[in-house]
Amino acid sequence: xxxxALVMVGFGNVGQAFARLLLRKEQxxxxxFGLRIVVTGIITGRHGGAxxxxxINLTRALETIxxxxxxxxxxxxxxxTNVTDFIFSSSADAMLETSPVNHHTxxxxxxxxxxxxxxxxxxxxxxxxxxxxxxxxxNKMAAMRGKRFMYESTVMDGAPIFxxxxxxxxxADLLGFSGILNSCTNFIxxxxxxxxxxxxxIIEGQKIGITETDPSADIDGWxxxxxxxxxxxxxxxxxxxxxxxDRTGIxxxxxxxxxxxxxxxxxxxxxxxxxxxxxxxLEASVKPARVAPxxxxxxxxxxxxxxxxKLDVLPGLGIVEGNPGPDTTAYGMLADLINTQRGQ
Amino acid sequence: xxxxALVMVGFGNVGQAFARLLLRKEQxxxxxFGLRIVVTGIITGRHGGAxxxxxINLTRALETIxxxxxxxxxxxxxxxTNVTDFIFSSSADAMLETSPVNHHTxxxxxxxxxxxxxxxxxxxxxxxxxxxxxxxxxNKMAAMRGKRFMYESTVMDGAPIFxxxxxxxxxADLLGFSGILNSCTNFIxxxxxxxxxxxxxIIEGQKIGITETDPSADIDGWxxxxxxxxxxxxxxxxxxxxxxxDRTGIxxxxxxxxxxxxxxxxxxxxxxxxxxxxxxxLEASVKPARVAPxxxxxxxxxxxxxxxxKLDVLPGLGIVEGNPGPDTTAYGMLADLINTQRGQ
Numbered sequence: 001x002x003x004x005a006l007v008m009v010g011f012g013n014v015g016q017a018f019a020r021l022l023l024r025k026e027q028x029x030x031x032x033f034g035l036r037i038v039v040t041g042i043i044t045g046r047h048g049g050a051x052x053x054x055x056i057n058l059t060r061a062l063e064t065i066x067x068x069x070x071x072x073x074x075x076x077x078x079x080x081t082n083v084t085d086f087i088f089s090s091s092a093d094a095m096l097e098t099s100p101v102n103h104h105t106x107x108x109x110x111x112x113x114x115x116x117x118x119x120x121x122x123x124x125x126x127x128x129x130x131x132x133x134x135x136x137x138x139n140k141m142a143a144m145r146g147k148r149f150m151y152e153s154t155v156m157d158g159a160p161i162f163x164x165x166x167x168x169x170x171x172a173d174l175l176g177f178s179g180i181l182n183s184c185t186n187f188i189x190x191x192x193x194x195x196x197x198x199x200x201x202i203i204e205g206q207k208i209g210i211t212e213t214d215p216s217a218d219i220d221g222w223x224x225x226x227x228x229x230x231x232x233x234x235x236x237x238x239x240x241x242x243x244x245x246d247r248t249g250i251x252x253x254x255x256x257x258x259x260x261x262x263x264x265x266x267x268x269x270x271x272x273x274x275x276x277x278x279x280x281x282l283e284a285s286v287k288p289a290r291v292a293p294x295x296x297x298x299x300x301x302x303x304x305x306x307x308x309x310k311l312d313v314l315p316g317l318g319i320v321e322g323n324p325g326p327d328t329t330a331y332g333m334l335a336d337l338i339n340t341q342r343g344q
Numbered sequence: 345x346x347x348x349a350l351v352m353v354g355f356g357n358v359g360q361a362f363a364r365l366l367l368r369k370e371q372x373x374x375x376x377f378g379l380r381i382v383v384t385g386i387i388t389g390r391h392g393g394a395x396x397x398x399x400i401n402l403t404r405a406l407e408t409i410x411x412x413x414x415x416x417x418x419x420x421x422x423x424x425t426n427v428t429d430f431i432f433s434s435s436a437d438a439m440l441e442t443s444p445v446n447h448h449t450x451x452x453x454x455x456x457x458x459x460x461x462x463x464x465x466x467x468x469x470x471x472x473x474x475x476x477x478x479x480x481x482x483n484k485m486a487a488m489r490g491k492r493f494m495y496e497s498t499v500m501d502g503a504p505i506f507x508x509x510x511x512x513x514x515x516a517d518l519l520g521f522s523g524i525l526n527s528c529t530n531f532i533x534x535x536x537x538x539x540x541x542x543x544x545x546i547i548e549g550q551k552i553g554i555t556e557t558d559p560s561a562d563i564d565g566w567x568x569x570x571x572x573x574x575x576x577x578x579x580x581x582x583x584x585x586x587x588x589x590d591r592t593g594i595x596x597x598x599x600x601x602x603x604x605x606x607x608x609x610x611x612x613x614x615x616x617x618x619x620x621x622x623x624x625x626l627e628a629s630v631k632p633a634r635v636a637p638x639x640x641x642x643x644x645x646x647x648x649x650x651x652x653x654k655l656d657v658l659p660g661l662g663i664v665e666g667n668p669g670p671d672t673t674a675y676g677m678l679a680d681l682i683n684t685q686r687g688q
Binding site for chain 2: 021025028029032033152158159160163164166167168169170171172265293294295296298299300301304306308313314315316317318319320321322323327328331334335338339342344
């Protein structure tokens with residue numbers, strides 16, 4: 001049995017879902033992969049942190065957060081308040097990073113990942129920022145240390161996208177893709193079809209935790225744009241920043257436009273598209289578009305997402321992720337962690 | 345550079361597409377995987393065969409078939425007419441098998457694969473028969489010799505299905521799946537929606553090579569049933585024969601039923617379903633069903649196919665394969681061949 005010490009930066013919805021998943025999959029990890037994963041450190045923004053070289057009791061950590069208490073009570077020593085100091089003071093094998101995204105700079109997640117790689121850890125993130133703002137640098141740092149920089153959960157949550165291209169699709173060239181990559185706007189457009197205004201739909205989304213307090217990152221297409229940039233950067237090898245994506249959000253879609261589409265049997269969707277010719281991008285865009293029932297995009301409901309890849313060897317390979325959430329994001333990160341151990 | 349000698353059993357549409365793909369990807373295979381693949385033997389049912397330990401010229405082999413000539417003219421020695429003898433007399437590293445499927449017994453493909461494994465070759469097939477009729481035995485034979493039995497192209501052509509579960513989805517439990525797995529009936533149902541009778545649609549399908557001379561394997565659901573059996577056998581670890589699948593084809597769908605569905609904005613599809621509870625199958629079926637535009641199945645046009653997996657860690661992971669053909673099947677086999685070399 002191989003023991004892996006893990007530090008967790010962030011313990012919000014995704015971090016907690018990851019902890020529950022680890023507890024549930026303990027036996028499977030041992031039986032199928034010979035792995036025992038021990039969380040030796042957790043740091044949070046508002047709920048303190050804990051360090052325990054023998055392994056933090058995850059059930060107690062989840063209960064502590066549930067009760068609104070600080071994780072400090074689980075710590076065997078004082079926890080540095082600075083995240084980079086915390087990572088440096090850890091001696092873990094891997095770091096799991098779930099800090100909030102900064103679309104424009106990728107910070108502070110980039111610094112977290114650098115600290116982890118510098119300390120000889122694998123770095124796993126659900127944060128898109130580092131993928132588009134420091135991809136080459138982080139990969140180079142990881143390779144120099146024989147470690148991995150992993151980010152499966154940054155696009156379409158836990159659905160296998162990046163690992164699909166690393167593994168099952170050898171010798172394939174990605175020519176382009178199109179799809180629905182932002183859950184929030186897809187959910188909101190669905191509510192607008194039911195007669196809500198944009199503002200009403202945003203409030204409804206906030207009630208169930210799908211829409212941020214400041215919804216502009218979703219509504220104005222930034223989240224979709226950073227995902228387009230991540231796919232172009234990683235899968236096409238064409239570095240792209242979200243600011244370079246031709247981006248239109250859903251603000252200008254009026255109730256009248258929604259009704260007209262419905263009358264024609266169509267739906268408005270926020271569609272992401274990219275096309276290349278060799279190393280030249282012909283298009284990288286996020287734009288509202290009307291889609292008909294003949295399109296796979298038509299049936300993508302609520303927070304589900306979809307991407308169709310056009311490859312030289314497969315003319316249309318589509319991936320649907322239905323009903324994602326913190327649990328599916330957590331699974332993508334667990335898959336990353338397992339894959340660091342088996343070199344996939 | 346590692347050289348891999350390959351023998352090909354069958355050189356029909358898929359075999360020829362594979363040869364063209366090898367020629368096109370020669371540089372990529374060398375650059376990305378350090379592989380040089382040399383076809384040292386080809387045997388066909390009606391176009392003779394060739395053996396050349398230095399490598400058969402694939403461009404000439406394709407031209408020879410194009411001209412309707414026998415491959416014998418490319419051979420440096422007499423070619424055994426018996427396929428098993430041919431495989432035994434070869435000293436290749438891998439065999440590529442594209443013989444026609446026998447839904448009820450899996451033969452003679454099973455014997456081809458056994459001969460290859462016994463000779464210490466990896467065995468790659470596009471034939472579903474061996475997967476459902478000899479899965480455990482072939483895997484055991486392969487494992488004993490440190491070789492692989494590979495079959496990515498047996499379900500949904502070249503779309504990654506089996507490799508997805510081997511690689512990107514570690515520690516996941518498959519609870520069930522549903523989808524459209526037979527291209528021919530989906531194509532025929534589409535023509536029926538345009539007003540053709542079943543017989544007219546079959547003739548149309550035969551004209552463009554989608555429907556077999558004897559269409560019953562498709563029309564009566566055998567092809568779909570064997571794919572359901574293959575997915576249950578491999579991905580759920582529950583051995584299942586096509587004869588055990590609850591199977592209804594599309595013969596009973598009348599023009600009136602098609603019209604009624606269209607009036608309701610729906611479409612008839614031949615839907616494959618399986619559900620498990622632990623090691624017990626709750627359902628394994630192939631049945632016509634009406635689907636609405638809200639279903640991802642609605643937009644699956646022509647010869648495209650779709651499967652949605654329900655996993656404990658991902659509630660709905662869908663895979664679409666658009667516009668498959670011999671080229672995509674050939675790609676699945678090339679992916680298998682590459683994966684034998686990198687242990688994925």
